[in-house]
Amino acid sequence: MVYNQLRSFRAPLICVLVILVLFLIFWLVELPQNNGGPPRISPLSPPLHQKAIVHHGTLPKLDSEQDLSPKPVSSQEDPDLESLLRGNEDEGWAQGPKCAPYPRFDDLKFPNPSFQLTRHGNLSYYLYGAYYDRRPRTPEVMVLVMVTTSEGPYPKTHLQVWFDGDTVPETLSLHETKVAWYTDWGTKPGLVYPTLLTFQLKSPRIPQLVSLVFGHPCAVPQNALKVVQPPAEEPPNPNRPLRTAICVKYLRFPDVDMSERLVEWLELMRLLGVGRVMAYDIGELMPNTSRTLAHYSRSGDGLLDLRKFEFIQETKDHQRFQQIISEVLLYNDCFYRSLYDFDFVAMMDVDEVIMPLGKYLSWSDLLRELQIRDVNCTARSSYCFRNVYFPKELPEDSSIPSPFYMLRHVVRVAEHLNPAMAIKCLHSTGHASVLHNHFALKWMDACGPHDVSPDLGQLQHYRHVDDVKTLDEPTPKRDDNIRRFQQQLIHNSMAVHRQLGWGAAY
Ligand SMILES: *[C@@H]1O[C@H](CO)[C@@H](O)[C@H](O)[C@H]1NC(C)=O
Numbered sequence: 001m002v003y004n005q006l007r008s009f010r011a012p013l014i015c016v017l018v019i020l021v022l023f024l025i026f027w028l029v030e031l032p033q034n035n036g037g038p039p040r041i042s043p044l045s046p047p048l049h050q051k052a053i054v055h056h057g058t059l060p061k062l063d064s065e066q067d068l069s070p071k072p073v074s075s076q077e078d079p080d081l082e083s084l085l086r087g088n089e090d091e092g093w094a095q096g097p098k099c100a101p102y103p104r105f106d107d108l109k110f111p112n113p114s115f116q117l118t119r120h121g122n123l124s125y126y127l128y129g130a131y132y133d134r135r136p137r138t139p140e141v142m143v144l145v146m147v148t149t150s151e152g153p154y155p156k157t158h159l160q161v162w163f164d165g166d167t168v169p170e171t172l173s174l175h176e177t178k179v180a181w182y183t184d185w186g187t188k189p190g191l192v193y194p195t196l197l198t199f200q201l202k203s204p205r206i207p208q209l210v211s212l213v214f215g216h217p218c219a220v221p222q223n224a225l226k227v228v229q230p231p232a233e234e235p236p237n238p239n240r241p242l243r244t245a246i247c248v249k250y251l252r253f254p255d256v257d258m259s260e261r262l263v264e265w266l267e268l269m270r271l272l273g274v275g276r277v278m279a280y281d282i283g284e285l286m287p288n289t290s291r292t293l294a295h296y297s298r299s300g301d302g303l304l305d306l307r308k309f310e311f312i313q314e315t316k317d318h319q320r321f322q323q324i325i326s327e328v329l330l331y332n333d334c335f336y337r338s339l340y341d342f343d344f345v346a347m348m349d350v351d352e353v354i355m356p357l358g359k360y361l362s363w364s365d366l367l368r369e370l371q372i373r374d375v376n377c378t379a380r381s382s383y384c385f386r387n388v389y390f391p392k393e394l395p396e397d398s399s400i401p402s403p404f405y406m407l408r409h410v411v412r413v414a415e416h417l418n419p420a421m422a423i424k425c426l427h428s429t430g431h432a433s434v435l436h437n438h439f440a441l442k443w444m445d446a447c448g449p450h451d452v453s454p455d456l457g458q459l460q461h462y463r464h465v466d467d468v469k470t471l472d473e474p475t476p477k478r479d480d481n482i483r484r485f486q487q488q489l490i491h492n493s494m495a496v497h498r499q500l501g502w503g504a505a506y
């Protein structure tokens, strides 16, 4: 009897216990503990704590000892940084007594899960990523940061570089500071600007971990970034189709379900030969949109690499402007993550399509043709496409099923924008080095951007026009180049709709 009563209470009892244990863990993690070193404070403030768990969608499992480790508080961007650092914590590795000690996890500051913060003098450095660049004659490490100045002066900067298996770091002095923002585009006090710091390596070995230090090269590191590891070097293969990818900035569609639009767009990108789309999730998608995107990021499909991102708030002011500046950080992160897996990468929005024209049906074929025609140049940083609007105000073709917005909109304004306005480019991963939304800011060993003739390709932009007069004058044109993909696009998209369990009422 008593036993049966207990049985019926078992589920609620377990719930209460689980909540108690969770509470205890968080309480313990929040408690400053002193082991002789700096206080062991959780790198994330309590509100972020909870957010990190909501992001993951599941509570930490409690069925083994191991899961009681404070895993959920580590950086989302790189979940095993903490294990790496803690694993080497007691080794006492350094360059010599009191020089460049191995970074301690407890010395790192995470203002949010995307960044580490190190302050020096009047500047704040928000560290985002570290990448190995084997393209320059002397290979480099590039450290991508947001800094509270776009012009300097910058402090004396060094990089402490750790190789797997070594007990002593190399220290490198800063080679170049490349700011991915022009002061002319606007600056405001307290904002942070994307900055690429490069360091020349002394050997071709690929570092595992780096720390940025200021003032003295021996300084105790306050940050640590795992270097994005490149794949093994492949011999060049001129017969291989060119591999292409897309970088999209953060997705912000908090109150419109983008599911159908994104399926149509992603499937069109796939048909154009795009191998990967990288985008950033700032938690501003409707649940249905997230579910749709999850379909594409699951392994097995893998077309989409959706990465979590949180903005920095050094100041409460100018938030929107700060977010615009932050786009440039993401484009550079995505580009450097794509360096070795792709030959050309486009920075694009999900309402844009670089459309190959005439007999060209894929980016790869179009790029080959552009390279052949590019007689004045053996290497190009970027091929850029002129912008032309396909606004929703122009007539829509209702004979096409409604989930296919772009296939239904085949009337565009008459003229392309001029070649300097709102272009989008395919950037060579062999040459481009600092990227902006619309063009490359810097490149190496190559000619500058090439303006592609609108007979060969164009940037189709599915949004409202800048100038309403162009909706009537000159007379808009039918442009159904997208219809070359119609049959396959509808077929492939419908298969996805079915997999997602959407009603097939069309
Ligand atoms: C930081 O201080 C230096 C020198 O004192 C000054 O030139 C610079 O403008 C300051 N930077 C910022 C972002 O306040």
Ligand SMILES: *[C@@H]1O[C@H](CO)[C@@H](O)[C@H](O)[C@H]1NC(C)=O
Pocket (backbone or CB within 6 Å): 373, 374, 375, 376
């Ligand atoms: C190559 O350069 C010449 C001379 O500057 C120019 O007239 C020609 O249009 C260029 N060709 C291409 C394909 O850009």
Ligand SMILES: *[C@@H]1O[C@H](CO)[C@@H](O)[C@H](O)[C@H]1NC(C)=O
Pocket (backbone or CB within 6 Å): 257, 259, 260, 288, 502, 503
């Ligand atoms: C998700 O979006 C699809 C396509 O618009 C729609 O058919 C489906 O009903 C939506 N599901 C939910 C739960 O909103």
